[in-house]
Ligand SMILES: Nc1ncnc2c1ncn2[C@@H]1O[C@H](COP(=O)(O)OP(=O)(O)O)[C@@H](O)[C@H]1O
């Protein structure tokens with residue numbers, strides 16, 4: 124009998140295949156980074172074919188390293204970067220354009236004119252370059268003949284989950300899950316189906332869209348890649364992390380610090396509308412059970428600010444070096460770094476903002492700027508925690524965290540200091556992959572109940588706040604002033620290179 128469950132975690136920066144046992148313990152993994160293609164300022168693209176090849180390689184290597192065979196896996200789950208748009212030829216399976224990544228801002232001129240009230244009411248989302256619909260529209264508008272081909276069903280759209288399932292099943296299934304669909308800006312939150320009026324608004328043909336399915340059910344088997352293994356879950360990565368952190372009850376929340384940062388709170392089976400700049404999204408749906416909704420505070424730049432210091436400025440050799448470098452100074456000496464590379468997401472939703480480093484004198488060094496980048500991750504999180512409290516009435520007495528950046532103990536200490544509440548990291552830091560594995564395992568009966576999963580969660584480390592209220596208040600005031608200085612930088616009235 125199969126003793127393990129696998130998870131494909133296709134993130135913004137890398138793709139992992141991870142294998143878990145019944146106690147939720149990691150048995151093996153393989154991970155590969157893919158290229159971040161940035162042909163112009165504001166454009167961020169991935170090569171969907173590279174992502175698929177990396178997926179195949181990570182599965183093969185993880186199995187070889189652990190000595191396991193496909194028959195040892197009871198099921199696999201898929202979790203993925205959300206919103207990113209893949210368009211491919213339905214006959215050949217070849218991508219017809221670069222994948223436009225969620226961080227890409229080329230559509231800012233398109234979203235500037237959208238009706239916020241309509242979009243929030245139908246989809247729970249504010250107008251923003253972040254979501255899939257304007258990206259699909261842009262590709263259909265800018266590629267001659269593509270819209271006509273899409274009308275004829277010759278070109279298909281999918282978020283990355285859909286792309287991977289289509290490939291794993293040899294082109295047999297064009298489906299997506301409801302959490303991913305809820306990020307397209309095309310799904311109506313009331314009936315969880317594509318909204319014809321929104322399709323018309325963005326000029327997107329229905330024929331190119333996948334069928335919307337639940338997050339945990341057997342969609343099919345993983346073809347020749349993992350013969351006989353059921354593909355039993357697909358769930359957006361932030362929702363998967365909510366699930367992996369076992370936030371099954373209304374009011375339970377987690378924050379994942381990856382390329383971006385994402386705080387999600389379970390709000391139960393009724394969607395809660397935000398009036399403080401958060402998103403209403405689907406948390407997960409099991410088979411034909413009622414969907415569970417979530418409120419989300421999405422932060423566009425989190426670990427990507429560290430990547431930028433490493434890759435563009437060259438002040439770090441590795442992301443981990445940010446802890447050592449920032450630790451050389453006691454504070455940022457008045458420097459604030461607002462990493463609005465893709466504009467500001469929650470709770471501000473300001474596409475006209477761009478990144479700013481303010482407060483510099485000749486005294487400052489790369490250490491101060493790096494420390495300011497870590498602080499920015501934490502101040503942005505504080506902003507969404509506050510919005511969450513206002514929208515939900517739930518004040519968090521501890522923040523459950525996960526994701527790549529949580530390896531940085533200095534950053535997590537700063538987070539506790541800036542929030543004024545403890546920060547708790549679980550023993551399994553790969554909560555996203557774990558959440559997808561849990562969803563798949565539940566769907567095939569590998570785990571019997573949510574209680575089995577709760578029993579698997581253990582705390583690894585907790586950080587306690589140490590700043591005085593006065594120091595915290597001073598930092599927040601300075602942060603707000605820096606946010607103001609990042610605004611009104613981009614003219615949104617016309618398309619073009621910025
Ligand atoms: N020790 C660290 N300190 C700060 N940032 C880190 C550290 N380790 C990784 N990161 C950042 O975490 C991100 C990767 O986290 P991960 O959860 O794998 O993200 P994703 O799912 O978006 O690919 C990268 O942006 C990287 O810069």
Ligand SMILES: O=P(O)(O)OC[C@H](O)CO
Pocket residue numbers: 133134135136203204205206225359360361381382383384
């Ligand atoms: O790749 P991550 O982990 O930063 O997650 C990306 C999000 O899904 C974007 O919405």
